[in-house]
Amino acid sequence: MKHLLPLFFVFVVHTTLFPQGTNYDYNRIKIGEAQNIVSGLALSPDTETLAISSIQSFPLYLFDWKNQNVSETLNVGNWYAGSSINYSAKGTYILLNQLYYIDFAPNRDREVNFEIVDVKTGKSVKRFEAVHSVKITPDEKYILALSGDEVGFWNITTQNKEKSFTVSEAGNSIAISPDGKLIAVSHRLYETDARKIPLLQRDKKTTKNALKYKQQISVFDASTFKKLYTINELYDIIYKLNFSEDGQLLFCLHIPHTKIQNNSAVRQMYVNVIDMITHEPKRRGFTSIAFYEPDFKLSHDGKLFGIISKSNQFLELHIYDLESGKMLYRFQQSYRLFEKNEGGMIASDSRSSFVFLPDNESVLMTMGNHLIQWNYKPKE
Amino acid sequence: MKKILIIVLAISFGFPGFSQEEMSTVWSKDMGIKITFSGTGLEVNDYSYVADAKQMAVFSNKDGSIYWNKTFQEIAPNLKKIDELVPFWKSNVIFLFDRKIGKDQIACIDLTNGKLLWSTDKYQNITEEMIVYIEEDDGFAISLKKELVYIKALTGEEVWSTTKFQGVVGKYIYNKDDQTMTMVNFVPNGIVAFFTGLKNQIVRINMKNGEVIWENTYIGRADRKIITKDFIYDLELDGDKVILRLAGIQVYDYNTGATLWSAAFDYTPEGIVKPPPNVTRWGVYGTVADPVVVGDDIYILDMTDKRHQFVKKYDYHTGKLLWTSKEVKGARAIPGMTVVDDVVLLQIGGMVEIQYTQKIETQYYTIYYSVVGYRNVKPNGVQAFNASDGSLLWESEKFKKGITNGITVGGNHIVCSGKSLYSINIKNGEDNYEVPVSKGGVGLAELILPYDDDIVVVVGEKGLSTFKAKDGSFIKNAIYKSSTMSGQIGDIVLMKTDKDDIAAFDLSTMTYKKYDARKGAETWLEREDAKYVYVYEKKTVTKLSTK
Known part of the structure; x- marks a missing residue:
C-alpha cells in the first residue's frame, strides 16, 4: 500500500495541461513566481513587452515574453478581481480597467474604476472612480473619460479636465480613432431617432422595446465635438468600442438584455463591425458565449480576429478570418479538476485574455497563473 | 317504369x-413461411426476404423465385430463433439477433446466399436501436454501455472503439473526403436505464481510428418518433456550419466544433391533442415548422410560451436577433412556415402527426396496437409577416374545416381550408379565387401538392383531384374510397385505406x-x-x- 501511495500522488499531482482536440502546438509559460490568476494581457506597441495584470491586488508584471523574464513589477491596479489592460498608442502608458467577478446588474450601465500608469516610472498617473469608459488619445496628451453623459478630456500631464462635451443618454463605451479625429460613443436609442427607423414603425410595443433594450453609436468630431453621424444600426447593450489600427473598422461588443437573450442556457454576445469609411455597419459579426465580457483583438496583419468564448465547460479562444468570418482555429483550455503542477494552480477563473504575437502565427493567452503560447498555424 | x-x-x-x-x-x-418479418430490397439489387422466428427465405424481386430458404439454426448453430432482424440493403447483409439473458447472439449473414459472415456473443444487451449501419463506410456503430464500437459489416472485424462517445449514434453527417463523421448521441426511450449519466454530445470522429476530432454538447432531447422511429430533429452541413435543428437551432463550426450560436427554445407539444384512453406511449409531431434560411437570415418560430408565439429573424452567421414579429395570437400549432418575396407565411394549425401505442385489455387477452395518424389542430388559418420588420401584413379568416399545407405558385399562396381551395395574393392577403374542393368529389382536402407549373393536386379523403393553380378551375379527379396518403415517389401517389x-x-x-x-x-x-x-x-x- 505504501508503494502505491506515491504512485497515486504522481498521477494526481503530476498531470499536464491538455487542450481538447488534437494537433495543438502549444507550450506553457510561467510568469516568474506569480501565484495568482492573471486577468489581463497587453502587448506593447514595439511588441517587446507584455503587460500582465492579475487578481487579488498583486502587481502588474512587465514581461519580456521572448526571454520569458519578468522585467518589472508595478504596484498598481490593486483590485481584487483584477483588471483588463491596454497600452497607449506610443506605449508610454498602460490603462487598467477594473474587472469584477460577478455582474450583479448585467443590464445596467457599468461604472468601474480605471487607472493610468506611466510605464517608465511605474507610477500611477491618474485614477478614475466609477466611470463608464476611459481611453487615451493617440497623441498621449489626453485621457478621455466617459462619466454619466459627459466625455471629459483630462490633460495627462496636469491631470486637469480641460474640455468636455455631452452625449445625451450615453452608454458604457467610447473609442477614439487612431488619427485622433473621431470619437465614437454608445448611447441609448433616442425617441426622435426611433420614429425615423422603419423597422420600429410597426407598433408601439416594438418601439417601446427598442427604446428599452437597444443602443446606437454616434460619431463625433474630436476637435469641435460636433456629432457627425449615427451608425444606422440598432445594437444591444454596448460594452466596448475599439477602432482597428488603421481606423477603417470599428468593433462593437454588445450583449442583449437578459430578457431578449436567444436562450436561457447561454448568454450570447456579439462583436459587430462598422466600416468607418462608408459609415455602414457590416453584416458579418462574431459571437461569443463567454462568462464575462470577452476579450477580442485583431492580429498584427489585420487579417485575423480572435475572441474568447467557451464550450459547455471550458474557456476557448476562437480565431476567425476577418474578411470571410470563417472560423479558422479553436483552442479549448481544458484541464482536470484539482489539477496542479509544480508551479501551483493552473485552473482559470472563467476569464481569459490574449494577445496576437507579431509573427501572426501564434498567440499568448492567460490560463490560471500561467500563459499559454499557442502556435495556431500548423507547422509544415 | x-x-x-x-x-x-x-x-x-x-x-x-x-x-x-x-x-x-x-x-x-x-413463400411457405408465415410472414413475421419482411423486407423489400432495391430493384437493382434483386434481393428481398420474408422470415418468421425460426427461418427465412430470400427471393428475387424480378420473379419471386426463392434464392434460398434456411432455418436460422442452419445458418448458425448458435441461433435457435431470432428476435430481431435488421437488413442493410446497400451492403446486402442482415443482422440477426437472438436474445437470451446474458447469452445474446448476434449474427451477420450474406443476403445473397444465406451464408454466415460472422457471429458473436461479445455484445450483450444490444437492441436494434443500438446498432447503426454507416452505409457510406459499410460498417456498424454498436453502442455498448461504456463504449462505442465500430465494426466492419462484412467481416465483423472491430476497427476501433472509443469511450469518448456515450449513447447511441443518432443523425450523422459522413464526409467521404476525409472519412470523418459528425454525429449526435441520444438514448432511445426503451433503454434509458442502460446509459446512465449520459451527457448530450455532438462529436466529429475520425472513422479510420475512432479519434474524436472535436466534441461539444447540445441542448434538448434528440429522440426518435415512438412508432416509426424517424428522427425528430435534423443535422446538416451548410458550408462550414453544422446545423442542428433541435429545440430551435444550434450552430457549430464544422472544422473546430466550436459553438457558434444557438436559439434554443424549450417546447413540448403537451395538451395540443388529447390522447385516446389506455394509451401507453404517446407522441405528437410536426407542430412547429422548421427554421427557414434565406440568404444571410434565418427565421425561427418561438413557441416556448403556450399563449404567445413569435417569429424571430436572426443573422444566420452570428445568431444576432434582427427582429421579433408581432405576436402570432392563438396558434396552438404552426406546422408550416415559408418565406416568399419578402413575406413570411405561417400555416396556423392543421394536421399534426400523432403516434401512440394503445393497450386493449379484456378478460381473455391484452393487445397493444401501434397507431400512426393525423389530427387537425385548431384554430386554422394563414398569417403573413413582413420579412423586413416582422410586422403583420395580413391574416386570413379562420378556416372552419381544417387547413392543408400551403404551396406557392406564381407569387400566390395556395392553400385549402378543407372545403375550399384558395389562391391568396402574398403581398396583400386578398383572395385571387376561392373554389369549393367539392368540385373534385374527393371529400375534404387533407393535403395539396404542386404538379407541373400550374396544377394543384388536392389529396382528399377519398382520392385525388386537380385544379389549375392560376384560376382554380377544376381539371380532373380520380375517386377512390376513404384513405390516406401513404407515400409519393415521382408521379405515383399511394393511398391506403384502414383495411390496408x-x-x-x-x-x-x-x-x-x-x-x-x-x-x-x-x-x-x-x-x-x-x-x-x-x-x-x-x-x-x-x-x-x-x-
Whole structure:
C-alpha cells in the first residue's frame, strides 16, 4: 500500500495541461513566481513587452515574453478581481480597467474604476472612480473619460479636465480613432431617432422595446465635438468600442438584455463591425458565449480576429478570418479538476485574455497563473 | 317504369366499365413461411426476404423465385430463433439477433446466399436501436454501455472503439473526403436505464481510428418518433456550419466544433391533442415548422410560451436577433412556415402527426396496437409577416374545416381550408379565387401538392383531384374510397385505406390502379421509380405493377 501511495500522488499531482482536440502546438509559460490568476494581457506597441495584470491586488508584471523574464513589477491596479489592460498608442502608458467577478446588474450601465500608469516610472498617473469608459488619445496628451453623459478630456500631464462635451443618454463605451479625429460613443436609442427607423414603425410595443433594450453609436468630431453621424444600426447593450489600427473598422461588443437573450442556457454576445469609411455597419459579426465580457483583438496583419468564448465547460479562444468570418482555429483550455503542477494552480477563473504575437502565427493567452503560447498555424 | 329500371340497371352495371383498373400482378408466390418479418430490397439489387422466428427465405424481386430458404439454426448453430432482424440493403447483409439473458447472439449473414459472415456473443444487451449501419463506410456503430464500437459489416472485424462517445449514434453527417463523421448521441426511450449519466454530445470522429476530432454538447432531447422511429430533429452541413435543428437551432463550426450560436427554445407539444384512453406511449409531431434560411437570415418560430408565439429573424452567421414579429395570437400549432418575396407565411394549425401505442385489455387477452395518424389542430388559418420588420401584413379568416399545407405558385399562396381551395395574393392577403374542393368529389382536402407549373393536386379523403393553380378551375379527379396518403415517389401517389387496401395514383394521367389486400397486409411502394408495390399477406408475397 505504501508503494502505491506515491504512485497515486504522481498521477494526481503530476498531470499536464491538455487542450481538447488534437494537433495543438502549444507550450506553457510561467510568469516568474506569480501565484495568482492573471486577468489581463497587453502587448506593447514595439511588441517587446507584455503587460500582465492579475487578481487579488498583486502587481502588474512587465514581461519580456521572448526571454520569458519578468522585467518589472508595478504596484498598481490593486483590485481584487483584477483588471483588463491596454497600452497607449506610443506605449508610454498602460490603462487598467477594473474587472469584477460577478455582474450583479448585467443590464445596467457599468461604472468601474480605471487607472493610468506611466510605464517608465511605474507610477500611477491618474485614477478614475466609477466611470463608464476611459481611453487615451493617440497623441498621449489626453485621457478621455466617459462619466454619466459627459466625455471629459483630462490633460495627462496636469491631470486637469480641460474640455468636455455631452452625449445625451450615453452608454458604457467610447473609442477614439487612431488619427485622433473621431470619437465614437454608445448611447441609448433616442425617441426622435426611433420614429425615423422603419423597422420600429410597426407598433408601439416594438418601439417601446427598442427604446428599452437597444443602443446606437454616434460619431463625433474630436476637435469641435460636433456629432457627425449615427451608425444606422440598432445594437444591444454596448460594452466596448475599439477602432482597428488603421481606423477603417470599428468593433462593437454588445450583449442583449437578459430578457431578449436567444436562450436561457447561454448568454450570447456579439462583436459587430462598422466600416468607418462608408459609415455602414457590416453584416458579418462574431459571437461569443463567454462568462464575462470577452476579450477580442485583431492580429498584427489585420487579417485575423480572435475572441474568447467557451464550450459547455471550458474557456476557448476562437480565431476567425476577418474578411470571410470563417472560423479558422479553436483552442479549448481544458484541464482536470484539482489539477496542479509544480508551479501551483493552473485552473482559470472563467476569464481569459490574449494577445496576437507579431509573427501572426501564434498567440499568448492567460490560463490560471500561467500563459499559454499557442502556435495556431500548423507547422509544415 | 321499365325505362327507369333499365336506366338504373344501366347505371349500376355501366359504372364498372368506367371504374379504375386493378393493379396487374407481376407475380404472386407462396413463400411457405408465415410472414413475421419482411423486407423489400432495391430493384437493382434483386434481393428481398420474408422470415418468421425460426427461418427465412430470400427471393428475387424480378420473379419471386426463392434464392434460398434456411432455418436460422442452419445458418448458425448458435441461433435457435431470432428476435430481431435488421437488413442493410446497400451492403446486402442482415443482422440477426437472438436474445437470451446474458447469452445474446448476434449474427451477420450474406443476403445473397444465406451464408454466415460472422457471429458473436461479445455484445450483450444490444437492441436494434443500438446498432447503426454507416452505409457510406459499410460498417456498424454498436453502442455498448461504456463504449462505442465500430465494426466492419462484412467481416465483423472491430476497427476501433472509443469511450469518448456515450449513447447511441443518432443523425450523422459522413464526409467521404476525409472519412470523418459528425454525429449526435441520444438514448432511445426503451433503454434509458442502460446509459446512465449520459451527457448530450455532438462529436466529429475520425472513422479510420475512432479519434474524436472535436466534441461539444447540445441542448434538448434528440429522440426518435415512438412508432416509426424517424428522427425528430435534423443535422446538416451548410458550408462550414453544422446545423442542428433541435429545440430551435444550434450552430457549430464544422472544422473546430466550436459553438457558434444557438436559439434554443424549450417546447413540448403537451395538451395540443388529447390522447385516446389506455394509451401507453404517446407522441405528437410536426407542430412547429422548421427554421427557414434565406440568404444571410434565418427565421425561427418561438413557441416556448403556450399563449404567445413569435417569429424571430436572426443573422444566420452570428445568431444576432434582427427582429421579433408581432405576436402570432392563438396558434396552438404552426406546422408550416415559408418565406416568399419578402413575406413570411405561417400555416396556423392543421394536421399534426400523432403516434401512440394503445393497450386493449379484456378478460381473455391484452393487445397493444401501434397507431400512426393525423389530427387537425385548431384554430386554422394563414398569417403573413413582413420579412423586413416582422410586422403583420395580413391574416386570413379562420378556416372552419381544417387547413392543408400551403404551396406557392406564381407569387400566390395556395392553400385549402378543407372545403375550399384558395389562391391568396402574398403581398396583400386578398383572395385571387376561392373554389369549393367539392368540385373534385374527393371529400375534404387533407393535403395539396404542386404538379407541373400550374396544377394543384388536392389529396382528399377519398382520392385525388386537380385544379389549375392560376384560376382554380377544376381539371380532373380520380375517386377512390376513404384513405390516406401513404407515400409519393415521382408521379405515383399511394393511398391506403384502414383495411390496408391500396391505390396507386398516376399524377400524369390522374388515373389509379387499386388492389384490395387483406386486413393486416404490409404494403411497400418500391422506392426507385414507384413502378411496383409489394404486398405481404400471411405466407404470400405479391408484386403489383402501378403502371
